[in-house]
Amino acid sequence: MKPLTTSYRINLRATTHYAAMFALAMILMVVQLPDHLLLYRPDFVAIVLIYLCWYHPDSIGVLTAFIAGLLFDVLTFGVLGQHALAKVIVAYCCIRFSPRLKNAPLVGQTVFVLALLFVNSIVIMLVRLYTNEGGGVLVLWLAPLVGAILWYIFSIVKQILSSVRNVTAN
Amino acid sequence: MKNISSSSTQKLDLRMAFAAALAMMLIVLESNSDVLHSVRTALFFVVKPVVQVAQVPSHINNTLQRNFADRERLRQRISTITQENNELRKRVNELENQELRSSWLAELLEVREKIEYPVLPANLIAVQLLPMAHKVVLDRGSQQQVYVGQPVLDQRGLIGQVTEVTLNESAVTLITDTNHSVPVRVQRNGLLAIAHGLGFRDQLLVSGLRTNQDVEVGDILITSGLDSRFPSGYPVAEITSIERNLNASFAEISATPLTTVDLDYEVLMVWNNTINSLNTLPSVSLNEASNN
Numbered sequence: 001m002k003p004l005t006t007s008y009r010i011n012l013r014a015t016t017h018y019a020a021m022f023a024l025a026m027i028l029m030v031v032q033l034p035d036h037l038l039l040y041r042p043d044f045v046a047i048v049l050i051y052l053c054w055y056h057p058d059s060i061g062v063l064t065a066f067i068a069g070l071l072f073d074v075l076t077f078g079v080l081g082q083h084a085l086a087k088v089i090v091a092y093c094c095i096r097f098s099p100r101l102k103n104a105p106l107v108g109q110t111v112f113v114l115a116l117l118f119v120n121s122i123v124i125m126l127v128r129l130y131t132n133e134g135g136g137v138l139v140l141w142l143a144p145l146v147g148a149i150l151w152y153i154f155s156i157v158k159q160i161l162s163s164v165r166n167v168t169a170n
Numbered sequence: 171m172k173n174i175s176s177s178s179t180q181k182l183d184l185r186m187a188f189a190a191a192l193a194m195m196l197i198v199l200e201s202n203s204d205v206l207h208s209v210r211t212a213l214f215f216v217v218k219p220v221v222q223v224a225q226v227p228s229h230i231n232n233t234l235q236r237n238f239a240d241r242e243r244l245r246q247r248i249s250t251i252t253q254e255n256n257e258l259r260k261r262v263n264e265l266e267n268q269e270l271r272s273s274w275l276a277e278l279l280e281v282r283e284k285i286e287y288p289v290l291p292a293n294l295i296a297v298q299l300l301p302m303a304h305k306v307v308l309d310r311g312s313q314q315q316v317y318v319g320q321p322v323l324d325q326r327g328l329i330g331q332v333t334e335v336t337l338n339e340s341a342v343t344l345i346t347d348t349n350h351s352v353p354v355r356v357q358r359n360g361l362l363a364i365a366h367g368l369g370f371r372d373q374l375l376v377s378g379l380r381t382n383q384d385v386e387v388g389d390i391l392i393t394s395g396l397d398s399r400f401p402s403g404y405p406v407a408e409i410t411s412i413e414r415n416l417n418a419s420f421a422e423i424s425a426t427p428l429t430t431v432d433l434d435y436e437v438l439m440v441w442n443n444t445i446n447s448l449n450t451l452p453s454v455s456l457n458e459a460s461n462n
Contacts, residue, residue, distance in 0.1 A: 035371050
Protein backbone atom coordinates (compact mmCIF):
# COMPACT_ATOMS: atom_id res chain seq x y z
CA MET A 1 0.00 0.00 0.00
CA LYS A 2 1.25 3.42 -0.91
CA PRO A 3 1.61 6.07 1.78
CA LEU A 4 -1.15 8.65 1.73
CA THR A 5 1.16 11.55 1.08
CA THR A 6 2.10 10.42 -2.41
CA SER A 7 -1.36 9.59 -3.64
CA TYR A 8 -2.86 12.83 -2.30
CA ARG A 9 0.04 15.11 -3.14
CA ILE A 10 -1.15 17.97 -5.23
CA ASN A 11 1.00 18.89 -8.17
CA LEU A 12 0.78 22.66 -8.09
CA ARG A 13 2.01 23.21 -11.62
CA ALA A 14 -0.37 20.71 -13.14
CA THR A 15 -3.25 22.11 -11.09
CA THR A 16 -2.70 25.66 -12.29
CA HIS A 17 -2.36 24.29 -15.80
CA TYR A 18 -5.74 22.55 -15.58
CA ALA A 19 -7.38 25.54 -13.88
CA ALA A 20 -6.12 27.78 -16.69
CA MET A 21 -7.58 25.41 -19.27
CA PHE A 22 -10.97 25.46 -17.57
CA ALA A 23 -10.82 29.26 -17.22
CA LEU A 24 -10.08 29.62 -20.92
CA ALA A 25 -12.95 27.28 -21.76
CA MET A 26 -15.32 29.33 -19.60
CA ILE A 27 -14.17 32.56 -21.23
CA LEU A 28 -14.87 31.02 -24.64
CA MET A 29 -18.32 30.04 -23.40
CA VAL A 30 -19.40 33.54 -22.35
CA VAL A 31 -17.54 35.69 -24.87
CA GLN A 32 -19.98 37.69 -26.97
CA LEU A 33 -20.76 36.21 -30.37
CA PRO A 34 -23.01 37.34 -33.21
CA ASP A 35 -26.53 36.06 -32.54
CA HIS A 36 -26.63 33.54 -35.38
CA LEU A 37 -23.46 31.84 -34.13
CA LEU A 38 -24.77 31.25 -30.60
CA LEU A 39 -26.38 27.93 -31.47
CA TYR A 40 -23.13 26.54 -32.86
CA ARG A 41 -20.98 27.27 -29.83
CA PRO A 42 -19.90 23.90 -28.41
CA ASP A 43 -19.57 23.30 -24.69
CA PHE A 44 -15.86 24.08 -24.34
CA VAL A 45 -15.90 23.22 -20.64
CA ALA A 46 -17.12 19.72 -21.48
CA ILE A 47 -14.50 19.38 -24.22
CA VAL A 48 -11.66 20.39 -21.88
CA LEU A 49 -13.05 17.99 -19.30
CA ILE A 50 -13.16 15.13 -21.80
CA TYR A 51 -9.60 15.92 -22.90
CA LEU A 52 -8.31 15.91 -19.32
CA CYS A 53 -10.23 12.76 -18.37
CA TRP A 54 -8.90 11.09 -21.49
CA TYR A 55 -5.24 11.93 -21.12
CA HIS A 56 -4.87 12.58 -17.38
CA PRO A 57 -7.44 10.31 -15.71
CA ASP A 58 -5.24 10.00 -12.61
CA SER A 59 -5.32 13.67 -11.73
CA ILE A 60 -8.78 14.65 -12.99
CA GLY A 61 -11.85 13.01 -11.57
CA VAL A 62 -15.54 13.48 -11.10
CA LEU A 63 -14.99 15.91 -8.23
CA THR A 64 -12.99 18.24 -10.46
CA ALA A 65 -15.81 17.93 -12.98
CA PHE A 66 -18.30 18.84 -10.27
CA ILE A 67 -16.35 21.94 -9.24
CA ALA A 68 -15.88 23.07 -12.84
CA GLY A 69 -19.56 22.59 -13.59
CA LEU A 70 -20.62 24.42 -10.43
CA LEU A 71 -18.37 27.37 -11.22
CA PHE A 72 -19.79 27.46 -14.73
CA ASP A 73 -23.32 27.57 -13.28
CA VAL A 74 -22.30 30.50 -11.10
CA LEU A 75 -20.70 32.21 -14.07
CA THR A 76 -23.78 31.96 -16.26
CA PHE A 77 -26.26 32.63 -13.43
CA GLY A 78 -28.06 29.41 -14.25
CA VAL A 79 -29.66 26.96 -11.85
CA LEU A 80 -26.84 25.81 -9.56
CA GLY A 81 -25.99 22.18 -10.18
CA GLN A 82 -27.21 21.71 -13.73
CA HIS A 83 -23.80 21.85 -15.39
CA ALA A 84 -22.25 20.22 -12.33
CA LEU A 85 -24.49 17.17 -12.80
CA ALA A 86 -23.88 17.04 -16.55
CA LYS A 87 -20.10 17.36 -16.17
CA VAL A 88 -19.97 14.70 -13.44
CA ILE A 89 -21.76 12.23 -15.70
CA VAL A 90 -19.56 13.12 -18.67
CA ALA A 91 -16.38 12.75 -16.62
CA TYR A 92 -17.54 9.42 -15.23
CA CYS A 93 -18.36 7.98 -18.65
CA CYS A 94 -15.11 9.30 -20.08
CA ILE A 95 -12.88 7.89 -17.34
CA ARG A 96 -14.75 4.60 -17.37
CA PHE A 97 -14.85 3.95 -21.10
CA SER A 98 -12.04 5.93 -22.74
CA PRO A 99 -9.28 3.38 -21.85
CA ARG A 100 -11.02 0.89 -24.12
CA LEU A 101 -10.89 3.36 -27.00
CA LYS A 102 -7.19 4.21 -26.73
CA ASN A 103 -6.43 2.06 -29.78
CA ALA A 104 -9.68 2.68 -31.63
CA PRO A 105 -9.61 4.56 -34.94
CA LEU A 106 -9.93 8.32 -34.78
CA VAL A 107 -13.47 8.30 -36.13
CA GLY A 108 -14.54 5.90 -33.39
CA GLN A 109 -13.03 8.16 -30.75
CA THR A 110 -14.79 11.16 -32.23
CA VAL A 111 -18.13 9.36 -32.19
CA PHE A 112 -17.52 8.58 -28.53
CA VAL A 113 -16.82 12.27 -27.82
CA LEU A 114 -19.96 13.19 -29.75
CA ALA A 115 -21.96 10.81 -27.59
CA LEU A 116 -20.48 12.35 -24.43
CA LEU A 117 -21.35 15.86 -25.62
CA PHE A 118 -24.89 14.68 -26.36
CA VAL A 119 -25.18 13.23 -22.88
CA ASN A 120 -23.99 16.60 -21.56
CA SER A 121 -26.69 18.53 -23.47
CA ILE A 122 -29.40 16.02 -22.65
CA VAL A 123 -28.71 16.21 -18.93
CA ILE A 124 -28.80 20.03 -19.03
CA MET A 125 -32.03 19.83 -21.04
CA LEU A 126 -33.63 17.49 -18.51
CA VAL A 127 -32.66 19.77 -15.64
CA ARG A 128 -34.15 22.72 -17.52
CA LEU A 129 -37.34 20.71 -17.97
CA TYR A 130 -37.38 19.91 -14.26
CA THR A 131 -36.94 23.55 -13.25
CA ASN A 132 -39.55 24.66 -15.81
CA GLU A 133 -37.14 26.70 -17.88
CA GLY A 134 -37.73 26.77 -21.58
CA GLY A 135 -35.24 25.73 -24.19
CA GLY A 136 -34.92 24.77 -27.81
CA VAL A 137 -34.10 21.32 -29.12
CA LEU A 138 -31.76 22.83 -31.71
CA VAL A 139 -29.07 23.41 -29.12
CA LEU A 140 -29.09 19.72 -28.43
CA TRP A 141 -28.00 18.83 -31.94
CA LEU A 142 -25.85 21.61 -33.31
CA ALA A 143 -23.43 22.42 -30.52
CA PRO A 144 -22.28 18.80 -29.84
CA LEU A 145 -21.74 18.26 -33.57
CA VAL A 146 -19.49 21.31 -33.76
CA GLY A 147 -17.73 20.10 -30.62
CA ALA A 148 -17.08 16.65 -32.14
CA ILE A 149 -15.71 18.24 -35.33
CA LEU A 150 -13.37 20.39 -33.23
CA TRP A 151 -12.25 17.26 -31.37
CA TYR A 152 -11.54 15.48 -34.66
CA ILE A 153 -9.44 18.38 -35.96
CA PHE A 154 -7.65 18.63 -32.62
CA SER A 155 -6.85 14.90 -32.64
CA ILE A 156 -5.42 15.05 -36.16
CA VAL A 157 -3.25 18.04 -35.22
CA LYS A 158 -2.11 16.20 -32.10
CA GLN A 159 -1.21 13.11 -34.16
CA ILE A 160 0.76 15.15 -36.69
CA LEU A 161 2.58 17.00 -33.93
CA SER A 162 3.53 13.79 -32.15
CA SER A 163 4.75 12.18 -35.39
CA VAL A 164 6.83 15.27 -36.17
CA ARG A 165 8.29 15.08 -32.68
CA ASN A 166 9.11 11.41 -33.18
CA VAL A 167 10.85 12.11 -36.49
CA THR A 168 12.95 14.90 -34.99
CA ALA A 169 13.79 12.72 -32.01
CA ASN A 170 15.00 9.98 -34.29
CA MET B 171 -3.61 -6.20 -10.93
CA LYS B 172 -7.23 -7.01 -11.53
CA ASN B 173 -8.03 -6.32 -7.89
CA ILE B 174 -6.49 -2.88 -7.99
CA SER B 175 -8.35 -1.86 -11.12
CA SER B 176 -11.67 -3.09 -9.80
CA SER B 177 -11.15 -1.27 -6.51
CA SER B 178 -10.28 1.93 -8.38
CA THR B 179 -13.40 1.67 -10.51
CA GLN B 180 -15.38 1.06 -7.35
CA LYS B 181 -13.90 4.21 -5.90
CA LEU B 182 -14.80 6.03 -9.10
CA ASP B 183 -18.37 4.73 -8.94
CA LEU B 184 -18.67 5.87 -5.34
CA ARG B 185 -17.32 9.32 -6.07
CA MET B 186 -19.57 9.61 -9.09
CA ALA B 187 -22.62 8.65 -7.03
CA PHE B 188 -21.65 11.16 -4.36
CA ALA B 189 -21.03 14.02 -6.78
CA ALA B 190 -24.16 13.32 -8.81
CA ALA B 191 -26.27 13.16 -5.66
CA LEU B 192 -24.77 16.46 -4.50
CA ALA B 193 -25.52 18.08 -7.85
CA MET B 194 -29.10 16.82 -7.84
CA MET B 195 -29.54 18.08 -4.30
CA LEU B 196 -28.32 21.50 -5.42
CA ILE B 197 -30.80 21.52 -8.30
CA VAL B 198 -33.72 20.57 -6.07
CA LEU B 199 -32.68 23.14 -3.46
CA GLU B 200 -32.29 25.81 -6.12
CA SER B 201 -35.68 25.25 -7.62
CA ASN B 202 -37.49 25.26 -4.28
CA SER B 203 -35.75 27.88 -2.16
CA ASP B 204 -33.07 30.52 -2.14
CA VAL B 205 -30.82 29.07 0.55
CA LEU B 206 -28.00 28.77 -1.99
CA HIS B 207 -27.90 32.53 -2.51
CA SER B 208 -24.86 32.99 -0.27
CA VAL B 209 -23.04 30.09 -1.95
CA ARG B 210 -23.57 31.77 -5.30
CA THR B 211 -22.40 35.12 -3.98
CA ALA B 212 -19.25 33.57 -2.55
CA LEU B 213 -18.46 31.56 -5.66
CA PHE B 214 -19.04 34.54 -7.92
CA PHE B 215 -15.87 36.10 -6.52
CA VAL B 216 -13.96 33.13 -7.94
CA VAL B 217 -15.36 33.45 -11.45
CA LYS B 218 -15.46 37.26 -11.58
CA PRO B 219 -12.08 37.49 -13.38
CA VAL B 220 -13.48 35.18 -16.07
CA VAL B 221 -16.47 37.49 -16.53
CA GLN B 222 -14.17 40.48 -16.87
CA VAL B 223 -11.71 38.86 -19.26
CA ALA B 224 -14.54 37.55 -21.43
CA GLN B 225 -15.73 41.11 -22.06
CA VAL B 226 -12.37 42.29 -23.42
CA PRO B 227 -13.04 41.36 -27.08
CA SER B 228 -16.36 43.20 -27.09
CA HIS B 229 -14.75 46.19 -25.39
CA ILE B 230 -12.09 46.29 -28.09
CA ASN B 231 -14.72 45.93 -30.80
CA ASN B 232 -16.79 48.75 -29.29
CA THR B 233 -13.83 51.13 -28.98
CA LEU B 234 -12.75 50.40 -32.53
CA GLN B 235 -16.22 51.09 -33.83
CA ARG B 236 -16.49 54.26 -31.78
CA ASN B 237 -13.13 55.65 -32.85
CA PHE B 238 -13.37 54.79 -36.51
CA ALA B 239 -16.95 55.88 -37.08
CA ASP B 240 -16.75 57.94 -40.22
CA ARG B 241 -17.73 61.59 -40.46
CA GLU B 242 -20.78 61.01 -42.61
CA ARG B 243 -22.27 58.55 -40.15
CA LEU B 244 -21.65 60.86 -37.21
CA ARG B 245 -23.27 63.76 -39.03
CA GLN B 246 -26.23 61.59 -39.88
CA ARG B 247 -26.55 60.54 -36.29
CA ILE B 248 -26.44 64.13 -35.04
CA SER B 249 -29.15 65.14 -37.47
CA THR B 250 -31.44 62.28 -36.43
CA ILE B 251 -30.84 63.07 -32.77
CA THR B 252 -31.61 66.77 -33.34
CA GLN B 253 -34.78 65.84 -35.16
CA GLU B 254 -35.76 63.49 -32.38
CA ASN B 255 -34.97 66.16 -29.80
CA ASN B 256 -37.23 68.68 -31.55
CA GLU B 257 -40.07 66.22 -31.68
CA LEU B 258 -39.58 65.27 -28.05
CA ARG B 259 -39.55 68.91 -26.98
CA LYS B 260 -42.84 69.42 -28.76
CA ARG B 261 -44.26 66.33 -27.03
CA VAL B 262 -43.05 67.57 -23.64
CA ASN B 263 -44.81 70.90 -24.14
CA GLU B 264 -48.02 69.13 -25.04
CA LEU B 265 -47.67 66.76 -22.12
CA GLU B 266 -47.04 69.58 -19.66
CA ASN B 267 -50.28 71.14 -20.79
CA GLN B 268 -52.03 67.82 -20.41
CA GLU B 269 -50.56 67.25 -16.99
CA LEU B 270 -51.82 70.60 -15.80
CA ARG B 271 -55.30 69.73 -16.99
CA SER B 272 -55.18 66.24 -15.52
CA SER B 273 -54.00 67.58 -12.17
CA TRP B 274 -57.08 69.85 -12.12
CA LEU B 275 -59.22 66.85 -12.89
CA ALA B 276 -57.43 64.79 -10.26
CA GLU B 277 -58.09 67.49 -7.69
CA LEU B 278 -61.72 67.50 -8.67
CA LEU B 279 -61.93 63.72 -8.38
CA GLU B 280 -59.65 63.59 -5.33
CA VAL B 281 -57.46 61.01 -7.01
CA ARG B 282 -54.16 60.33 -5.34
CA GLU B 283 -51.15 61.59 -7.21
CA LYS B 284 -49.43 59.09 -9.46
CA ILE B 285 -46.71 57.21 -7.64
CA GLU B 286 -43.24 57.89 -8.96
CA TYR B 287 -40.95 54.93 -8.66
CA PRO B 288 -37.45 55.53 -7.39
CA VAL B 289 -34.78 54.64 -9.93
CA LEU B 290 -31.08 53.99 -9.83
CA PRO B 291 -28.80 54.13 -12.87
CA ALA B 292 -26.59 51.08 -13.40
CA ASN B 293 -23.89 50.10 -15.85
CA LEU B 294 -23.82 46.95 -17.91
CA ILE B 295 -20.60 45.14 -17.15
CA ALA B 296 -21.15 41.90 -19.04
CA VAL B 297 -23.39 40.48 -21.70
CA GLN B 298 -23.88 36.71 -21.56
CA LEU B 299 -25.99 35.34 -24.34
CA LEU B 300 -26.28 31.58 -24.35
CA PRO B 301 -28.71 30.04 -26.84
CA MET B 302 -31.36 29.53 -24.18
CA ALA B 303 -30.43 32.05 -21.54
CA HIS B 304 -30.13 35.74 -22.32
CA LYS B 305 -28.55 37.47 -19.36
CA VAL B 306 -26.63 40.64 -18.68
CA VAL B 307 -24.69 41.61 -15.56
CA LEU B 308 -25.09 45.01 -13.91
CA ASP B 309 -22.75 46.69 -11.45
CA ARG B 310 -25.33 47.03 -8.68
CA GLY B 311 -25.99 44.35 -6.11
CA SER B 312 -27.47 43.67 -2.70
CA GLN B 313 -25.34 46.47 -1.23
CA GLN B 314 -27.48 48.87 -3.26
CA GLN B 315 -30.68 47.09 -2.15
CA VAL B 316 -31.24 45.48 -5.51
CA TYR B 317 -33.80 42.68 -5.19
CA VAL B 318 -34.77 39.65 -7.24
CA GLY B 319 -37.65 40.50 -9.55
CA GLN B 320 -36.66 44.14 -9.92
CA PRO B 321 -37.54 45.63 -13.32
CA VAL B 322 -34.74 47.06 -15.44
CA LEU B 323 -35.35 49.56 -18.24
CA ASP B 324 -33.69 52.17 -20.33
CA GLN B 325 -35.00 55.29 -22.04
CA ARG B 326 -36.41 53.27 -24.92
CA GLY B 327 -38.21 50.55 -23.02
CA LEU B 328 -38.16 47.46 -20.86
CA ILE B 329 -34.98 45.36 -20.75
CA GLY B 330 -35.76 42.61 -18.28
CA GLN B 331 -35.78 41.77 -14.61
CA VAL B 332 -33.19 40.95 -11.98
CA THR B 333 -32.99 37.21 -11.35
CA GLU B 334 -29.80 36.85 -9.32
CA VAL B 335 -28.19 39.27 -6.89
CA THR B 336 -24.66 39.06 -5.54
CA LEU B 337 -22.94 41.60 -3.33
CA ASN B 338 -22.01 44.14 -6.00
CA GLU B 339 -23.45 42.66 -9.17
CA SER B 340 -26.82 41.52 -10.32
CA ALA B 341 -27.84 39.35 -13.24
CA VAL B 342 -30.73 40.52 -15.37
CA THR B 343 -32.75 38.07 -17.44
CA LEU B 344 -33.66 39.81 -20.67
CA ILE B 345 -37.22 39.79 -22.01
CA THR B 346 -35.88 37.73 -24.95
CA ASP B 347 -34.80 34.84 -22.68
CA THR B 348 -36.75 31.65 -23.38
CA ASN B 349 -37.79 31.58 -19.73
CA HIS B 350 -39.23 35.09 -19.65
CA SER B 351 -42.71 36.47 -20.27
CA VAL B 352 -44.16 39.94 -19.74
CA PRO B 353 -47.84 40.84 -19.50
CA VAL B 354 -48.36 43.63 -22.04
CA ARG B 355 -51.05 45.86 -23.45
CA VAL B 356 -51.46 47.24 -26.94
CA GLN B 357 -50.80 50.95 -26.51
CA ARG B 358 -53.38 52.00 -29.11
CA ASN B 359 -56.42 50.24 -27.64
CA GLY B 360 -55.44 48.57 -24.39
CA LEU B 361 -55.89 44.95 -25.47
CA LEU B 362 -54.10 42.60 -23.08
CA ALA B 363 -51.54 40.01 -24.18
CA ILE B 364 -48.36 38.29 -23.04
CA ALA B 365 -44.95 38.68 -24.69
CA HIS B 366 -42.73 35.61 -24.44
CA GLY B 367 -39.00 35.46 -25.10
CA LEU B 368 -37.86 33.01 -27.78
CA GLY B 369 -34.10 33.05 -27.33
CA PHE B 370 -33.60 35.41 -30.26
CA ARG B 371 -32.49 38.93 -29.54
CA ASP B 372 -34.82 40.58 -32.05
CA GLN B 373 -37.97 38.54 -31.57
CA LEU B 374 -40.75 38.07 -29.05
CA LEU B 375 -43.84 35.90 -29.34
CA VAL B 376 -47.09 37.62 -28.44
CA SER B 377 -49.86 35.34 -27.25
CA GLY B 378 -53.37 35.85 -25.99
CA LEU B 379 -54.79 37.93 -28.83
CA ARG B 380 -57.70 36.45 -30.79
CA THR B 381 -57.74 36.37 -34.58
CA ASN B 382 -60.61 38.84 -34.71
CA GLN B 383 -59.09 41.38 -32.34
CA ASP B 384 -57.82 44.73 -33.50
CA VAL B 385 -54.03 44.54 -33.75
CA GLU B 386 -51.87 45.94 -36.52
CA VAL B 387 -48.26 45.68 -37.56
CA GLY B 388 -46.44 48.62 -35.98
CA ASP B 389 -48.51 48.67 -32.81
CA ILE B 390 -46.47 49.34 -29.69
CA LEU B 391 -46.81 46.99 -26.75
CA ILE B 392 -46.45 48.48 -23.27
CA THR B 393 -46.27 46.81 -19.88
CA SER B 394 -49.73 46.31 -18.42
CA GLY B 395 -48.61 46.15 -14.81
CA LEU B 396 -50.96 43.24 -14.16
CA ASP B 397 -48.14 41.13 -12.73
CA SER B 398 -47.49 43.86 -10.12
CA ARG B 399 -43.82 43.34 -10.89
CA PHE B 400 -43.26 45.65 -13.84
CA PRO B 401 -44.64 49.17 -13.48
CA SER B 402 -47.35 49.76 -16.07
CA GLY B 403 -46.95 51.90 -19.15
CA TYR B 404 -43.36 51.23 -20.20
CA PRO B 405 -42.85 50.37 -23.88
CA VAL B 406 -41.71 46.79 -24.53
CA ALA B 407 -41.88 45.90 -28.22
CA GLU B 408 -43.24 46.75 -31.61
CA ILE B 409 -45.40 44.25 -33.49
CA THR B 410 -43.69 43.13 -36.67
CA SER B 411 -45.90 40.39 -38.06
CA ILE B 412 -49.39 39.01 -37.56
CA GLU B 413 -50.60 35.70 -38.95
CA ARG B 414 -54.29 35.10 -38.74
CA ASN B 415 -55.07 31.46 -39.35
CA LEU B 416 -58.83 31.02 -39.76
CA ASN B 417 -58.74 27.60 -38.10
CA ALA B 418 -57.01 28.87 -34.99
CA SER B 419 -58.70 31.03 -32.40
CA PHE B 420 -55.56 32.99 -31.54
CA ALA B 421 -53.41 35.01 -33.91
CA GLU B 422 -49.71 34.26 -34.25
CA ILE B 423 -48.00 37.53 -33.54
CA SER B 424 -44.32 38.33 -33.30
CA ALA B 425 -42.75 41.54 -32.12
CA THR B 426 -39.33 43.17 -31.91
CA PRO B 427 -38.08 44.49 -28.55
CA LEU B 428 -37.56 48.25 -28.58
CA THR B 429 -34.20 48.00 -26.84
CA THR B 430 -31.07 46.08 -27.59
CA VAL B 431 -28.50 46.19 -24.85
CA ASP B 432 -24.77 46.37 -25.32
CA LEU B 433 -21.69 46.67 -23.18
CA ASP B 434 -20.98 49.97 -21.34
CA TYR B 435 -24.61 50.81 -21.59
CA GLU B 436 -26.46 52.68 -18.89
CA VAL B 437 -29.77 51.27 -17.71
CA LEU B 438 -32.24 52.17 -14.97
CA MET B 439 -33.27 49.91 -12.12
CA VAL B 440 -36.73 50.67 -10.80
CA TRP B 441 -37.96 50.11 -7.25
CA ASN B 442 -41.46 48.90 -7.90
CA ASN B 443 -41.69 46.66 -4.88
CA THR B 444 -43.59 48.63 -2.22
CA ILE B 445 -42.40 46.45 0.64
CA ASN B 446 -38.80 46.87 -0.43
CA SER B 447 -39.10 50.54 -1.24
CA LEU B 448 -40.60 51.47 2.12
CA ASN B 449 -37.45 50.89 4.11
CA THR B 450 -34.66 50.25 1.66
CA LEU B 451 -34.88 53.10 -0.84
CA PRO B 452 -31.53 54.33 -2.12
CA SER B 453 -30.87 57.63 -0.42
CA VAL B 454 -30.78 59.83 -3.55
CA SER B 455 -34.10 58.60 -4.81
CA LEU B 456 -35.65 58.87 -1.38
CA ASN B 457 -35.05 62.60 -1.34
CA GLU B 458 -36.60 62.91 -4.78
CA ALA B 459 -39.56 60.86 -3.68
CA SER B 460 -40.14 63.00 -0.59
CA ASN B 461 -39.90 66.17 -2.68
CA ASN B 462 -42.71 64.85 -4.80
